[in-house]
Amino acid sequence: KGIFYGAGDVFSSVFVAEYVCGKTFEQAAENASDFVSVCISDMKDEHEKYWYGINFERHLRRLTT
Numbered sequence: 001k002g003i004f005y006g007a008g009d010v011f012s013s014v015f016v017a018e019y020v021c022g023k024t025f026e027q028a029a030e031n032a033s034d035f036v037s038v039c040i041s042d043m044k045d046e047h048e049k050y051w052y053g054i055n056f057e058r059h060l061r062r063l064t065t
Contacts, residue, residue: 004040004053004054005052005053005054006052006053006054006056007036007039007040007054010032010035010036010039010054010056011032011033011035011036012032014028014031014032014035014036014063015028015029015031015032016028017063018031018032035056035059035062035063036054036056038059038062039054039055039056039059040054042055042058042059043055
């Protein structure tokens, strides 16, 4: 539970990229949701360090596999 600035922006970016690349609406939404969830879960202990947004950079590789 908390406020994670930028989560919506990251979700939107992943969703649009997935959808434009041929995924169905549902697949794109699920992949974007999973990606944001992983990013937030990974930084839960470092939330004070990343108060300005979620730390998605270390997970970008997940989007290419």
